[in-house]
Amino acid sequence: MNETASLRLRAVTMVVLALALVGGVLGVQIAHGGGTFEPLKVADPCVEREVTSRADGIEGLTERLVLLGIDGAACRLGVSREALTLELGQGGARSDAEIDALREGLKEGVRQMADDGTLPPASELVDEALDSADLNGFLEAAIRALPDSVIDSALKTDDVLIRAIDDLDLRDLLRNLNSTDELNSQIEAAVTEAVKESLLDRLRNLV
Incomplete structure (x- = not known):
């Protein structure tokens, strides 16, 4: 493989990796309700919630x-x-x-x-x-x-x-x-x- 072909292959590889990363980020966002691109609602502090701690x-x-x-x-x-x-x-x-x-x-x-x-x-x-x-x-x-x-x-x-x-x-x-x-x-x-x-x-x- 000559140097020109090698550079082209490297460029294609970088594009594929970039697309994969973007796809992964979008997938995570959609999975967490971010598909609509609306700002997250502020939680109501008057609604009782369960809290946990990592300490004992x-x-x-x-x-x-x-x-x-x-x-x-x-x-x-x-x-x-x-x-x-x-x-x-x-x-x-x-x-x-x-x-x-x-x-x-x-x-x-x-x-x-x-x-x-x-x-x-x-x-x-x-x-x-x-x-x-x-x-x-x-x-x-x-x-x-x-x-x-x-x-x-x-x-x-x-x-x-x-x-x-x-x-x-x-x-x-x-x-x-x-x-x-x-x-x-x-x-x-x-x-x-x-x-x-x-x-x-x-x-x-x-x-």
């Missing part, structure tokens, strides 16, 4: 809670969750309406998880809370020795979460955000710590 334990619990909380807040404020996320992610002072909506949205998320059975019992969260706590050895050992049945009868996960949400300084937290990327991560971190503190405070009263 308290971190996974709070991740789901924050997602539900933002949905609930957006519904109360009459905006999309995307618009609310962009707004809150800008940082700065937030209105009383936004603070109240987010706090109540988080509480509604707790109630939703309680209703659908996705809240773990308090006993499943104890070890993780103790691992990151600075307790004296005697108190920690005493708490770890408590039977799960005793913990679960005395502590309800939804009560622990509600108390943690009430203790959150949401105004200060939202004021110090620098981007939308920080919104979920910062709220999740704050809720996680508040849950641990609330859980440990309640556990101390059992020993």
Whole structure:
């Protein structure tokens, strides 16, 4: 094969590969409802949805809670969750309406998880809370020795979460955000710590 024929073959091959790639992209888009080329509809935050997390334990619990909380807040404020996320992610002072909506949205998320059975019992969260706590050895050992049945009868996960949400300084937290990327991560971190503190405070009263 001479050089001219080789170049022609290479050009044809590139065209075929390009067409195959374009066809693949269009196929995926059509399969996901993009065949009409209409913009995707913004999801209604007032429609209850199931949320999942790739994390376990308290971190996974709070991740789901924050997602539900933002949905609930957006519904109360009459905006999309995307618009609310962009707004809150800008940082700065937030209105009383936004603070109240987010706090109540988080509480509604707790109630939703309680209703659908996705809240773990308090006993499943104890070890993780103790691992990151600075307790004296005697108190920690005493708490770890408590039977799960005793913990679960005395502590309800939804009560622990509600108390943690009430203790959150949401105004200060939202004021110090620098981007939308920080919104979920910062709220999740704050809720996680508040849950641990609330859980440990309640556990101390059992020993």
